[in-house]
Amino acid sequence: MAEVDVRVLAKSDHRAAHDLARGSQHAPPVSDGEWAYAQDLHEPGLALGAYLEGELVGTSRLQRSRLALPGGATVPMAAATGKGVRADRTRRGIFTRLERECLDLAVEQGFPVVGSRVSEATIYRRFGHGVGNLSRAVRLYPREARLRPEVPCGGDVRLIGGASSAGLLPRLYERLGPYRPGVIGRSAAWWKATWEPLAKSARSPVVAVHSGPDGDDGFAVYRTMQSGDSGARVTLMVTDFHAANPEAVAGLWRFLLGVDLVEEVCARRRPTDELVEGMLDDWRACRTHSLNDDLWLRLVDLPKALDARSYGDGEPLVLEVRDELLPANTGSYRISPDGVEATSDQAQLSMGVDALAMAYLGTTSFATLAGIGGLRVIDSKAPANADRLFGASAAAFCGTTF
Numbered sequence: 052m053a054e055v056d057v058r059v060l061a062k063s064d065h066r067a068a069h070d071l072a073r074g075s076q077h078a079p080p081v082s083d084g085e086w087a088y089a090q091d092l093h094e095p096g097l098a099l100g101a102y103l104e105g106e107l108v109g110t111s112r113l114q115r116s117r118l119a120l121p122g123g124a125t126v127p128m129a130a131a132t133g134k135g136v137r138a139d140r141t142r143r144g145i146f147t148r149l150e151r152e153c154l155d156l157a158v159e160q161g162f163p164v165v166g167s168r169v170s171e172a173t174i175y176r177r178f179g180h181g182v183g184n185l186s187r188a189v190r191l192y193p194r195e196a197r198l199r200p201e202v203p204c205g206g207d208v209r210l211i212g213g214a215s216s217a218g219l220l221p222r223l224y225e226r227l228g229p230y231r232p233g234v235i236g237r238s239a240a241w242w243k244a245t246w247e248p249l250a251k252s253a254r255s256p257v258v259a260v261h262s263g264p265d266g267d268d269g270f271a272v273y274r275t276m277q278s279g280d281s282g283a284r285v286t287l288m289v290t291d292f293h294a295a296n297p298e299a300v301a302g303l304w305r306f307l308l309g310v311d312l313v314e315e316v317c318a319r320r321r322p323t324d325e326l327v328e329g330m331l332d333d334w335r336a337c338r339t340h341s342l343n344d345d346l347w348l349r350l351v352d353l354p355k356a357l358d359a360r361s362y363g364d365g366e367p368l369v370l371e372v373r374d375e376l377l378p379a380n381t382g383s384y385r386i387s388p389d390g391v392e393a394t395s396d397q398a399q400l401s402m403g404v405d406a407l408a409m410a411y412l413g414t415t416s417f418a419t420l421a422g423i424g425g426l427r428v429i430d431s432k433a434p435a436n437a438d439r440l441f442g443a444s445a446a447a448f449c450g451t452t453f
């Protein structure tokens with residue numbers, strides 16, 4: 052096979068790369084109008100193209116974002132997206148080349164962490180990515196799903212129209228801040244590409260905003276779908292739901308379950324510790340439809356990534372990490388509530404960088420990782436201690452597609 056040449060794309064090639072990635076996922080090329088919304092997602096210097104004999108055959112790119120960590124800090128995150136190889140050139144190592152260059156680019160650009168949403172869960176572990184958080188999809192039937200009187204109440208929910216949501220939602224999302232580990236920053240380009248065309252369309256989704264004593268503190272975006280004639284069954288599908296405190300979460304659920312003429316309410320991405328069942332008179336009126344991988348993480352600059360988060364009250368732990376693609380990360384780290392440092396001391400646990408990504412936000416415990424072959428236990432007391440250090444007070448949740 053001819054040599055694959057991977058290089059940073061010039062601005063003039065961004066649209067071709069965008070269409071190539073769309074084509075690989077069976078979507079048509081963008082129109083001029085769609086490109087006007089999407090083009091800013093292609094940040095100069097962060098989009099890669101793979102060329103075979105001068106022809107663009109694969110692409111991948113990074114977008115600037117930030118990731119909320121346990122303890123409330125955030126770390127720069129490169130959101131990796133737009134990945135695709137032309138269907139007639141797959142399975143000959145082109146993506147492998149792109150992915151290696153993409154991880155190197157992220158390190159060069161100063162991102163300790165790369166986040167992805169993946170089309171196939173079998174591809175990414177070999178490159179050191181791991182499931183950073185889970186989300187669950189739920190289904191409720193409002194006729195059965197009544198909130199218990201003890202559930203927090205008192206806030207107000209108001210609906211805002213499509214046009215005004217284009218300005219208000221980005222400000223509100225920013226205001227919610229890193230309210231949970233796993234939440235990521237949404238850039239102006241993200242809002243322009245993802246939200247503006249929807250908000251301006253004739254079928255713009257409904258936006259419900261919750262406000263509590265300190266002002267707006269949560270929102271839920273939904274569409275309704277009707278099957279059959281008018282008056283027939285209506286499904287309310289929640290597509291984006293973020294709330295900074297339990298009152299806002301409860302207030303938004305109360306509203307969603309109270310919308311008239313709705314037979315079922317579905318929400319595809321909710322935090323795994325949002326106990327909607329516990330808010331209801333009938334525990335079983337909320338059904339988990341599926342539990343899914345949400346944001347995948349690749350810790351590309353391990354010292355910086357480990358240093359960025361805070362740690363719980365545990366004894367110092369010596370953790371050995373292996374990283375075949377980015378060998379600078381391979382080594383042992385002493386992790387304690389006071390911080391992280393490289394060490395040559397005997398390791399207590401040994402693991403790959405992909406497994407560490409599963410524990411980084413507190414999603415998967417070290418005890419669980421030990422049980423599923425995700426790490427080697429050298430000191431039997433270490434998994435429990437590592438869980439005290441890495442545990443988070445809230446389940447990580449991302450809930451942003453990119």
Ligand SMILES: CC(C)(COP(=O)(O)OP(=O)(O)OC[C@H]1O[C@@H](n2cnc3c(N)ncnc32)[C@H](O)[C@@H]1OP(=O)(O)O)[C@@H](O)C(=O)NCCC(=O)NCCS
Binds near residue numbers: 134136141142143146
């Ligand atoms: C996924 C995709 C980018 C892979 O590109 P590619 O050039 O064929 O990948 P490579 O040849 O470098 O293969 C890398 C490895 O992943 C494996 N792999 C690639 N695609 C796979 C798939 N869909 N399912 C399972 N394994 C896959 C390959 O077998 C190979 O394994 P190996 O290293 O053990 O040999 C490409 O098939 C594609 O564009 N798919 C459609 C769009 C898509 O899914 N994009 C990713 C969005 S997150």
